[in-house]
Amino acid sequence: MDLQDYNYYEANAADVNLEEITSSAKNAKILQRLRDCDDQLTYLNLGMQEWHTFIISEGDDLRWLGYFIGKSQYLKSLNIWGVPEGDQIDAFVKGIARNKSIRDITVEFMSDYARAAIVRAVGNCFQLERLSIDCHGPEGEQIDAFVKGIARNKSIRNITIRCSNDDARAAIVRAVGNCFQLERLSIDCHGNLHPNSHSALQTLLESGVCSLRELSLYHSSDDVVTSFANGFKRIAESLEVFVLSDDSIGNEGLLAVVAGLASNTSLKELEFFMDDFSLAAEGLSSLSEWLQSLPMTLQLLNVQCCRINDEGLQAFAKGAAFHCRELDLEGNESITATGLILLDDFSLAAEGLSSLSEWLQSLPMTLQLLNIQHCQIDDEGLQAFAKGAAISCRELHLEGNESITATGLSCLSNSLQSESCCIETLNLFGIPSAIGDDGMKALARGLAHNTSLKSLRLGVSQFPNNDDTVPPTQWLSFSNALCDPSSVNNTYFSNHTIHAIMDEYDTDNFRPEDIDLYLRLNEQHPKHAARCKILMTHPHLDMQCFLQWDLKLLPVALTWFEQAKACTTLNVQRSVTDLEAEALVERRVVEESDKVFESRVLSAMYEFVRGRPMQVMESRNVLELTALYDDKIAKIEEEHKKDLEQRDGMNVQLQEEIARLELENKRLSKIVESVRNSVGV
Secondary structure (H helix, E strand, C coil): CCCHHHHHHHHHHCCCCCHCCCHHHHHHHHHHHHCCCCCCCCCEEECCCCCCEEEEECCHHHHHHHHHHHCCCCCCCEEEECCCCCCCHHHHHHHCCCCCCEEEEEEEEHHHHHHHHHHHHCCCCCCEEEEEEEEECCHHHHHHHHHHHHCCCCCCCCCEEECCHHHHHHHHHHHHHHHHHCCCCECCCCCCHHHHHHHHHHHHHHCCCCCCCEEEEEEEHHHHHHHHHHHHHHHHCCCCCCCCCEEEEEECCCCCCCCHHHCCCCCCCCEECCCCCCCCCHHHHHHHHHHCCCCEEEEEEECCCCCCCCHHCCCCCCCHHHHEEECCCCCCCCCCCCEEEEECCCCCCCCHHHHHHHHHHCCCCEEEEEECCCCCCCCHHHHHHHHHHEEEEEEECCCCCCCCCHHHHHHHHHCCCCCCCCCCCEEECCCCCHHHHHHHHHHHHHCCCCCCCEEEEECCCCCCCCCCCCCHHHHHHHHHHHHCCCCCCHCCCCCCCCCCCEECCCHHHHHHHHHHHHHHHHHCEEEEEHHHHHHHHHCCCCCCCHHHHHHHHHHHHHHHHHHHHHHHCEEEEEEECCCEEEEEEEEEEECCCCCHHHHHHHHHHHHHHHHHHHHHHHHHHHHHHHHHHHHHHHHHHHHHHHHHHHHHHHHHHHHHHHHHHHHHHHHHHHHHHHHHHHHHC
């Protein structure tokens, strides 16, 4: 798009028929929003698949698309997931290069030429902060374009590189060395780093030119990580997030990481994923010692699917327990009871889990998250650590432990009922017994008196229409836990805290209407939830149980009704989404007129009068006598007031007379003085 082309688009942008330059009404609407400077259009996802926001196909003019993207003042994030080959690519990219609002660009599944053109244009997007690029095999000029585009830009703070070509990867890493402002670097090594890119990354890290806050390495190895130890030391001072994922890292690599981070005092997240720590007790022990030496607490320690066994867990448990807010142990199926025989599940690990429970209870703080998903925990194991987890974790993830039955859930339920329970999120997805009759009854019993849990995830289905989702007939137990209608007291002591009971794909339509209302009431109006539920389920409030306090409770009852009056004006909201838009639908919590509500109040007051007639008569006599004395007191106070007023009046008159006499005295003094002067006395 040269200057002449740009002037053409400028001159015709207001009048161009958008339907003629797009392949669908949806695409035309997006172009219209770009042209109209819609401030709500901040994200745009381009590609040739059905799930893309703008689906590129035959009939879409990429030149106009690039122009309108370039003109947008509100677009912040642009994802380009492949574009058709053709002569429109250059104009499309030049249009994007004119944009001054985009902060984030992701480029995936594009030809080398198109990808290089976009990165070359990135050099002109001086406001750009994040670039994520997938490049499998650029060569020659395309590599040069990559390097020049990245090196020229001085605003990029976050770069993600997925590249299988060693020369290209090395060139890009060297170009990153010119980005002194860079804070986040993510590199996918695609199995391992070859000599060129390995040397380039090692040089970059050891140079310390970038004060990286986040470093992520994917598909690396022990040898590579060990060789980067000195580089880790150079960036340790600023590093906050360190990720080693999908690697082949073992004991040596872990030791190198700990050595490299020895001087770090700012790390917040340390993540390992799918590494092999089965023989890394030494490295895990070193990790534990380093954690214990930290002056701060890690937000997250993630060791998912790292083949940690009993020996490894014992080696790093102390450091992890006392110095991490979130601990993710998902997928470590080799932890056993004795640590002497390598087992592949937790089914015999009650002893080990009991130890886990003990050190959870010894924590000086609350663990924000404990993730032990897919660890084949059974009922005995759950019983062993449920108490410690309940009082020491805000989030507990047990997803995929299919051996847990209603018996184990009953133990968990008992822990949920504890006054010390602090779990706010409980994930039981993938546990079939959790949506069975006995399992749901056990969980409902735990919910009934729980005051901390806000979210409970259930279900075993991956699709919303699958028969394995929570059956509607089994929601009754939860309905009673959320609002027990058997008595006013039971309704009051029901659960008014939880506001999400769902599976992964749950929508409002899969919950019974009463459950949905109770959950939304808990979430949106927690202070009024108990009163609203009482009004909803008890049209007539039986006051007989309160008569034992005679009329002493009458003022309390009147105050309660005054506060409950707000329930007749409250609404709960739910979102309804169709193919075009999302809308909020409101529903009144208590459908009751003022007249009906006042009738409730009068009926309750009548219950008191009818239940205690003698006390009412006695109270009436007392009131009459009190009123008589009140009248006498009022008369005395009135007479006293008049006396004070008269006294005040007399004082005023006296003060006025004194003032008059003083003036008269002054006048006579002047006359006498004048006479003396006239006679020469």
